[in-house]
Amino acid sequence: MKLIYPACFYPSEEGGFTVVFPDLPGCVTEGDTLAEAMEMAIDAASGWLLDEVEENKQLPKVSDIKNIIPDEYENGFVSLIGIDLDEYSQKHGNKAVKKTLTIPAWLNTIAEENNVNFSQVLQNALKDQLNIADN
Structure with a gap:
């Protein structure tokens, strides 16, 4: 899903820019240069929008850029x-994805008897296999 939202850029006295999204309450960031502020x-x-999607919230309506007036001062x-x-x-999402897999019945029986959390074991094994450190 490709989206476009207006953002207000404000030069900082110390240099760089602060960026505010009028349609995304609390979404504020900054950068030392204009390029970094854009990034x-x-x-x-x-991140703000992904959180909304993962919590099944409706995304905010996009304001017309003509109606956004930055603070003139x-x-x-x-x-x-x-x-x-x-x-x-794909890079940062936490939404769970269901996977179907097969294991030997005897292994399933022993794992269930020991209250193994199959999802957690698979996640840990995948992270280990892919050399991904826990955050």
């Missing part, structure tokens, strides 16, 4: 930020 804006908005400007939520979700 951080994409990441922040993607802070010399802000508005830019559209493109977000590829599918790509971001």
Whole structure:
């Protein structure tokens, strides 16, 4: 799912930019340069939107960029930020995916007798196999 949301960029006195998304309450980020602020804006908005999707909430309606007026006292400007939520979700999503697998019946019996959490064992084994450290 590709989305576009307007963002307000405000230059900081110390240099860099603060970025605020009027349609995404509490979604604020910053960067030392305009390029970094743009990168951080994409990441922040993607994370904010992914959280909403994973909690089955409706995504906020996108405001028309013509209706977004940055704070004139802070010399802000508005830019559209493109977000590829599918790509971001593949890298950072926590939504569970159901997998069907087969194991020998005897192994299943012993594991169930020992209250093994099959999902947790598979996750741990996959992380180990792929050399992924726990966060």
